[in-house]
Amino acid sequence: MDKFKYFLKYLKYVFSRKKRAIYIGCLGNNNLGDDAVYTGIVNMVKSKLVLYDINYAKVSSGSFFRKIYFPEPDYIILGGGTIIRKGKNESYLRLLNLFLDKYPNAKLLSLGAGVANTEFAQKIGFPTDIPAWIEFLNKCFFISIRGPLSKNILKNEWKINQEVEILYDPAIFHNQTKEIKAKNKTIGINFCDIIGRIHGFNQEAVGVFAKSLTQKLLDEEWIIWLYPTTPNDINYMIKILGEDIVSKVNIYKNCLDLNKSIDFFNSIDLFVGMRLHAIVFSSLSSTPFFAIEYEQKTSDFLKSIDLEEYVIRTDSLDVDEVLKKIHDIYQNVDILQDSIYQKMLFAKKEQVTRVKELLSRL
Template sequence: MTSAPPHPPPAGPHPRIGVLGSYGGFNIGDESILTSVLGCLRAQRPQARLVVLSRDAAHTRAHVREADEVVDWEGVSRNRVHDTLASLDVLVLGGGGILYDGEARRYLRLVRAAQERGVRTFAYAVGAGPLGEPEDRETVRTVLAEMDDVVVRDEESRLVLEEVGVEREITVTADPALLLEPEPFTDRMMRNEGVPAHGRLVGMSVREPGRAAEKLDEGDYHALLADVADFLVRRLDAHVVFLPMERHDVRHAHAVLSHMSAPDRGRILHGAYSPGQLLGFMRHLDLAVGMRLHFVIFAALSGLPVLPLPYSGKVFDFARRIGAPALVGVAREQAGLLLAEVDRLWDEYPQRRADLRSRVRELCGLAGETCARCGALLDEIGGSPDPDTVSEVRRLSA
């Protein structure tokens, strides 16, 4: 372990706190994480200067109210980014799934640059894996060893980091988005989207194959989810609403819709909504079936019967933690099993509701612990929080 440079003088009551993650990428999951992290930091230090390092600063400025500054970290000179890092008292990495092959080294080079300038660093409920590339593994080992605190959002991430060779305390909490507050999704919004105001509604989430879901066969899972949607239309006399959590999801939702025998009972949300508004929309649903992690998180927060369709470990882990059924894989030959699981989920949910709510409360408490640990680091660098904010921080950890 290399020795870190001396830390700068105490920051005082108005620290500059940088937040680095996969922000500005038009992904509702990442943006919900950013909203929650900034909310935590603002509760901890109302007078702090919050600086977001974004992949698309213009997008982040337009959609994030809590940030005082937003700067690009891609496509700009290294000196410019390093000047921003040097101006910080603390750099918060994450949260979300950013420590994986091809990306981990890019984020952690900035963390290392901050450390070299005496900036304190905190890993905020990050996700890790897969990590098989030697350069990424070495960077993770060396940089995380020098961070002030490392918090991951699930047990799988801790195991990945231990396998890589990270030899330090790693705390497991939960995804920061569990602290997201819902915003109203109004009747006018419903009408504008053509979603019926009365009758049952089922939410669905689909995603594209990619680095996180390389084994998905597009035609296979499009047809499978169309079978599920048609079944729910018949079984519940429902309309099915697809919620795009990322811009590429729209194309895949249309593909599923094209395979349905009852496409007239399907809708795709096309408006640009904040994470809080999409969480608010979930309150209109009766059941949820989906692939994206934060769709499943939003469903759980809303108290819905939810069937996750895991494509990666992070979805399996969250399904396990909320006690939800989770099928292995998303393949057409599983159609009968999947339909039977959806049917059982609907029938048994009244008996499962209390257990789900209890598990979600526990996870929200764990998400609040990340905020409290970050606050402890801020206490170390000086400038205790305003007494009026202490109760809010305690609420996050309750």
């Protein structure tokens, strides 16, 4: 199946009359957030470019066809996700340099990437090779990143010579929706296992918090849905919540279908969750949310859309405080929904404008 999929991509890339680009980003992990970023970028540039993605999790995918005949790409794209981190001989930078060495005439583009907080990356064992990234980024034809925190790192800390644009998260390029909330106390929740690489480095505390919050919501007679962006989220939530609680909640299962996920967010009154792209999907549907931040990428996105007040970090979790936030959000659902809709509408227009400017230069 994997070979057939890459054969079709190979044919589209080889025979396209458009300019060609290799896409390097976080793909192949069965994660809807990664897929939404990629398809957002595909839709952004499809009028000018055909993309051939390199499977980060399995780089060898499609390599047989690439050895037969592979037209030189016009561009190499660094995609979205928090992927500006680690060293030149590992992860995404290794792949970027590998393909740049092979295709030295290709222009480099960064489209909505996130930059890892340098101090936090060091603490979780993913230290950033800053000189190597600066060298790469200063070669780029166009640099755009996800939000203001990422831009601050590149411009003020790393002193990148190139102009840096804020493109927002690429996933917001998907259609924005807004449906009137039923106000029947329906809430979606998401917790995930980041194996301790979180603010506070205490994954166990997240589990305790999640169980306590879910039980209190049940006591208040909320209709609860467990929402994942990857199948692993469901396994984790079932494990930490326990059989008794899980028997009293609903489980959303179409976690790899973006359109159905947006429909799901339209059906709930509000959302509380950890996964960044679950928060992005909630924003796309103008569904009020409260984010649980495990690393700075959540604030990077929230600041970009001017909604940074709706977040708590995993090293500051307080069940009563979050429950109060949920009550406040529910009481003001209509107002908050309109606010999110307008802020996302503005962000999308800004994103479209910047994409048009880029495409005019390709």
